[in-house]
Amino acid sequence: MAExxxxxxxxxxxxxxxxxxxxxxxxxxxxxxxxxxxxxxxGETIGLVGETGAGKTTTALGILRLVPDPPGKIVGxxxxxxxxxxxxxxxxxxxxxxxxxxxxIFQDPMTSLNPVMPVRDxxxxxxxxxxxxxxxxxLKKAEEMLDxxxxxxxxxxxxxxxxxxxxxxRVVIAxxxxxxxxxxxxxxxxxxxxxxxxxxxxxxxxxxxQEFNTAMIMITHDLGIVAEICDKVAIMYAGSVVEFxxxxxxxxxxxxxxxxxxxxxxPDIDTDVDNLKPIKGLMPDPTDLPPGCPFHPRCDNVxxxxxxxxxxxxxxxxxxxxxxxxxxxxR
Amino acid sequence: MNFCLYKYIFKRLGMMVPVLLxxxxxxxxxxxxxPGDPAVILLGDRADxxxxxxxxxEMGLNDPFFVxxxxxxxxxxxxDFGTSFVPPHRTVWEEISMRFPTTxxxxxxSVVFAILMGIPLGIISATKQYSIFDxxxxxxxxxxxxxxxxxxxxxxIMLFSVTLxxxxxxxxxxxxxxxxxxxxxxxxxxxxxxxxxxxxMLEVVRQDYxxxxxxxxQKESTVIYKHALKNALIPVVTVVGLQFGGxxxxxxxTETIFSIPGLGRYVVQAVNQRDYPTVLGGVLLMALAFxxxxxxxxILYAFIDPRIRSxxx
Amino acid sequence: MSENNITVAAKPxxxxxxxxxxxxxxxxxxxxxxxxxxxxxxILTAIFADVLAPGTETHPGYNLMNWRNTFELPSRDHPxxxxxxxxxxxxxxxxxxxxxxxxxFVVVGIAMILGIILGAVSGFxxxxxxxxxxRIVDIILAIPNILLAISLAAALGPGLVNxxxxxxxxxxxxxxxxxxASVLTLREQEFVEAARAVGANDIRIIFRHILPNCLAPIIxxxxxxxxxxxxxxAGLSFLGLGIERPKPEWGTMLNEAQADFLNYWHISVFxxxxxxxVVLALNMMGDGLRDAFDPRLKK
Numbered sequence: 001m002a003e004x005x006x007x008x009x010x011x012x013x014x015x016x017x018x019x020x021x022x023x024x025x026x027x028x029x030x031x032x033x034x035x036x037x038x039x040x041x042x043g044e045t046i047g048l049v050g051e052t053g054a055g056k057t058t059t060a061l062g063i064l065r066l067v068p069d070p071p072g073k074i075v076g077x078x079x080x081x082x083x084x085x086x087x088x089x090x091x092x093x094x095x096x097x098x099x100x101x102x103x104x105i106f107q108d109p110m111t112s113l114n115p116v117m118p119v120r121d122x123x124x125x126x127x128x129x130x131x132x133x134x135x136x137x138x139l140k141k142a143e144e145m146l147d148x149x150x151x152x153x154x155x156x157x158x159x160x161x162x163x164x165x166x167x168x169x170r171v172v173i174a175x176x177x178x179x180x181x182x183x184x185x186x187x188x189x190x191x192x193x194x195x196x197x198x199x200x201x202x203x204x205x206x207x208x209x210q211e212f213n214t215a216m217i218m219i220t221h222d223l224g225i226v227a228e229i230c231d232k233v234a235i236m237y238a239g240s241v242v243e244f245x246x247x248x249x250x251x252x253x254x255x256x257x258x259x260x261x262x263x264x265x266x267p268d269i270d271t272d273v274d275n276l277k278p279i280k281g282l283m284p285d286p287t288d289l290p291p292g293c294p295f296h297p298r299c300d301n302v303x304x305x306x307x308x309x310x311x312x313x314x315x316x317x318x319x320x321x322x323x324x325x326x327x328x329x330x331r
Numbered sequence: 332m333n334f335c336l337y338k339y340i341f342k343r344l345g346m347m348v349p350v351l352l353x354x355x356x357x358x359x360x361x362x363x364x365x366p367g368d369p370a371v372i373l374l375g376d377r378a379d380x381x382x383x384x385x386x387x388x389e390m391g392l393n394d395p396f397f398v399x400x401x402x403x404x405x406x407x408x409x410x411d412f413g414t415s416f417v418p419p420h421r422t423v424w425e426e427i428s429m430r431f432p433t434t435x436x437x438x439x440x441s442v443v444f445a446i447l448m449g450i451p452l453g454i455i456s457a458t459k460q461y462s463i464f465d466x467x468x469x470x471x472x473x474x475x476x477x478x479x480x481x482x483x484x485x486x487x488i489m490l491f492s493v494t495l496x497x498x499x500x501x502x503x504x505x506x507x508x509x510x511x512x513x514x515x516x517x518x519x520x521x522x523x524x525x526x527x528x529x530x531x532m533l534e535v536v537r538q539d540y541x542x543x544x545x546x547x548x549q550k551e552s553t554v555i556y557k558h559a560l561k562n563a564l565i566p567v568v569t570v571v572g573l574q575f576g577g578x579x580x581x582x583x584x585t586e587t588i589f590s591i592p593g594l595g596r597y598v599v600q601a602v603n604q605r606d607y608p609t610v611l612g613g614v615l616l617m618a619l620a621f622x623x624x625x626x627x628x629x630i631l632y633a634f635i636d637p638r639i640r641s642x643x644x
Numbered sequence: 645m646s647e648n649n650i651t652v653a654a655k656p657x658x659x660x661x662x663x664x665x666x667x668x669x670x671x672x673x674x675x676x677x678x679x680x681x682x683x684x685x686x687i688l689t690a691i692f693a694d695v696l697a698p699g700t701e702t703h704p705g706y707n708l709m710n711w712r713n714t715f716e717l718p719s720r721d722h723p724x725x726x727x728x729x730x731x732x733x734x735x736x737x738x739x740x741x742x743x744x745x746x747x748x749f750v751v752v753g754i755a756m757i758l759g760i761i762l763g764a765v766s767g768f769x770x771x772x773x774x775x776x777x778x779r780i781v782d783i784i785l786a787i788p789n790i791l792l793a794i795s796l797a798a799a800l801g802p803g804l805v806n807x808x809x810x811x812x813x814x815x816x817x818x819x820x821x822x823x824x825a826s827v828l829t830l831r832e833q834e835f836v837e838a839a840r841a842v843g844a845n846d847i848r849i850i851f852r853h854i855l856p857n858c859l860a861p862i863i864x865x866x867x868x869x870x871x872x873x874x875x876x877x878a879g880l881s882f883l884g885l886g887i888e889r890p891k892p893e894w895g896t897m898l899n900e901a902q903a904d905f906l907n908y909w910h911i912s913v914f915x916x917x918x919x920x921x922v923v924l925a926l927n928m929m930g931d932g933l934r935d936a937f938d939p940r941l942k943k
Contacts, residue, residue: 026672061542064546066542066545066546091551094548095548095549095550096548097548098545098546098547098548099546099547099548099549100548103546104543104546106539106542106543106546108539111538111539111540112539112540112542112543113540113543114540114543114544114558114562115540115562115636115637115638116561116562116565116635116636116637117558117561118637122543125544125547125549126547126548129547129548129549130548159637159638159641161637161638161641162641172543175543175547349779350779350782350783350786351786353779353780353782353783353786354783354786354787356783357783357784357787357792358787358795361795361796361799362799364799364800365798365799366799366801469675473675473924473927473928473931474920474924476871476923476927477871477875477920477923477924477927478920478923479875479878479879479882479895479916479919479920479923481879481882481898482898482912482916482919482920485898485901485902485905485912485916486912486913486916488906489905489906489909489912493906576787576788576789576791577788577789577790579788579791580788580789580790580791581790583790583791583794583883584790584879584882584883587883588902598794599794599883602794602797602798602883602884602885603884605798607798607799610794610795610798611795614787614791614792614794614795617788617791618786618787618788618791621786621787621788622786625786
């Protein structure tokens with residue numbers, strides 16, 4: 001993985017520019033994703049980190065164009081996959097991309113498999129959709145995929161309720177990787193699992209990702225997972241990426257006050273618990289975001305203009321982007 | 332799939348026995364509290380007191396309640412539902428078994444109508460939520476569950492039989508005479524099934540596994556008809572089974588209006604003639620039919636839902 | 645982001661704001677509001693029936709027969725016409741609302757109380773009590789509702805109270821099931837554990853902590869059950885097993901119309917329409933309440 005870290009010379013796979021997704025509800029417009037930017041190279045893994053409600057899942061669904069519409073809509077921005085804007089694709093074109101070029105692993109394996117369909121058939125379905133194979137071949141390949149994720153062939157005809165959570169997530173991973181997609185989006189794939197199973201599933205994902213040379217967006221709120229398997233990190237707050245950098249750069253040299261706050265609120269085994277500094281306040285209501293920088297009410301370094309000016313995405317050092325007025329001033 | 336169907340059916344049948352006994356107990360109890368001495372009714376008002384007493388003893392009417400009840404259960408098992416109070420005092424079984432097939436046929440036709448209307452309309456309504464079609468279907472669904480079927484029957488006769496002259500207003504002699512009564516009875520069930528299909532479809536299409544299917548690149552129509560529908564059908568099938576009871580009950584009213592020589596109308600006539608053994612025999616037979624239909628639904632369930640199947644390995 | 649973590653029942657603390665939320669959602673639902681307005685108008689009609697349908701010479705009261713005016717079509721004197729005995733159909737429908745509402749409210753009121761007790765005991769204590777109650781419920785539900793009502797009505801004879809009993813018996817099980825289901829889920833909730841931990845007794849836990857939280861399904865069930873009870877009672881009366889003539893019950897009016905409805909459309913259309921309007925209004929309200937209580941389906 002070492003060579004992946006230097007992203008400069010690599011080919012860009014995904015480039016999201018100014019993405020905004022809003023939900024129109026009876027209670028007002030939910031601004032779930034606002035002017036979101038990040039880039040991902042082929043074969044790389046990016047960690048999309050943020051609290052619950054930061055818009056991570058909406059971003060993921062947005063990339064697949066699966067935001068439920070109504071009420072959700074992509075209201076602006078571009079999602080460039082291999083240079084082609086997914087926002088402009090027709091639904092029929094998107095169908096050839098979903099499952100083939102981009103796959104997704106959902107958060108809760110207990111509910112993300114169809115309860116009345118044998119697991120093998122659920123894997124074969126995606127193969128049949130995107131590859132020119134017969135039904136029998138698809139089923140055979142489905143069994144191979146199951147074997148790959150560590151499920152014995154004789155269980156292939158069983159139904160989801162006959163599997164444990166960790167096993168089901170393996171099936172979901174098999175579905176996602178069945179057509180060898182260039183990009184895999186994993187939405188908190190281990191949150192719903194037991195800790196011991198979490199490690200197994202993560203290990204499996206890491207290995208398969210390398211084997212298939214798949215780029216991955218790992219959505220998580222767990223910085224430990226990021227440290228373990230990601231190459232790059234994008235920190236999300238209130239629907240926007242507030243800081244985006246190489247993993248080592250970000251862990252060593254965090255810039256945005258929110259990022260710093262996140263690191264400070266993680267207990268460290270070496271230091272005393274007294275030093276834990278949680279970020280004060282709560283995530284803002286996405287129907288009613290504060291003016292200016294959405295983080296300013298919680299920010300320790302808040303300045304008067306923070307409540308008036310929306311910070312721009314600034315490259316503070318090479319490939320290290322921050323959305324904060326503090327750095328705007330310095331320049 | 333090593334699911335044992337016989338074991339499953341056997342278990343279901345076993346669960347039915349106490350329910351059926353309970354049904355018989357309730358019906359027998361109602362029979363017991365009805366006014367009038369069956370012996371007096373059978374022999375006529377001017378019968379000799381001694382004759383009445385003899386008949387009472389012969390019929391076992393002086394025995395304790397539960398002795399009488401278990402004798403009744405034994406009799407019902409041997410298809411002996413008692414003797415009609417009304418001359419010529421034929422056995423109840425003779426009378427009701429003769430009319431029962433007509434009522435079952437009527438109920439079956441209306442269930443077919445209800446399913447053919449309810450499920451497709453429910454699916455379309457759910458997939459096009461908030462569209463004009465959905466709004467119209469919702470209104471029709473509400474109307475359907477609110478119209479008393481006896482009044483709907485009267486309107487149908489006025490409109491389709493008298494004013495337009497399209498279909499006969501009475502009788503049971505061929506498909507033409509089936510249409511109006513079957514629709515009359517089936518309307519409310521169609522509405523219930525439609526509403527149920529709509530709401531479960533709306534619930535199911537929000538499930539994560541539907542999103543998974545979409546994320547595979549599956550066509551929306553396949554997502555709906557392959558993934559969503561099969562899951563949504565599980566509760567819908569239950570409702571269809573439960574509706575069958577309502578259809579049998581509806582037959583009582585509708586057969587009266589359309590002069591159909593079925594069990595329902597016969598029961599109503601029996602009520603008006605105070606012929607209680609016939610009323611209770613008829614009700615019991617329909618309750619039994621209802622229970623068996625629900626047994627069939629339970630079996631159907633096992634074919635749709637693998638989670639039920641795997642409980643009976 | 646999954647839908648599953650939305651709990652239907654709010655914690656007791658949030659009761660106030662939840663009620664307001666429900667009302668806000670209900671008020672926005674046009675269908676439900678129309679239903680509610682119809683029901684309010686109907687209740688007022690029933691209360692002021694004597695004023696609205698007075699028995700004068702030109703406007704006969706509901707039981708005033710007039711053999712010179714039989715089967716009169718709707719006119720200024722008789723907006724909905726007259727029946728076979730020359731009685732004013734509008735007056736009879738207005739007075740009939742009293743009977744239908746009475747049947748609806750009494751049946752549902754009593755069935756609700758019985759259903760809540762049975763369901764709460766069944767769900768809270770489980771075990772043998774649960775088994776016995778639920779088997780009885782199964783048995784009653786195994787007899788199609790209208791058939792049960794017919795056999796009971798046949799045994800009890802006609803009359804208002806008997807109709808209420810005949811219809812009511814079949815109404816209890818649905819309440820018992822609804823209450824039991826909510827109690828079962830609530831029983832395991834933490835605020836119930838908490839109440840138990842501070843030493844509240846069973847009665848207190850059931851009445852103070854559990855039942856207030858299953859109000860939503862009970863209210864919805866009550867609205868829909870009232871619609872069902874009114875329909876069943878009308879059906880019984882139509883068969884001649886319910887309210888006796890000459891009472892102006894709507895089903896009874898249809899029963900009386902049966903002989904002549906092919907010649908005089910108005911004698912059957914209007915009483916039937918009255919039933920439809922009430923039942924429809926109740927169903928509209930019930931649907932609206934369900935959506936307002938459980939916003940998952942409406943977003």
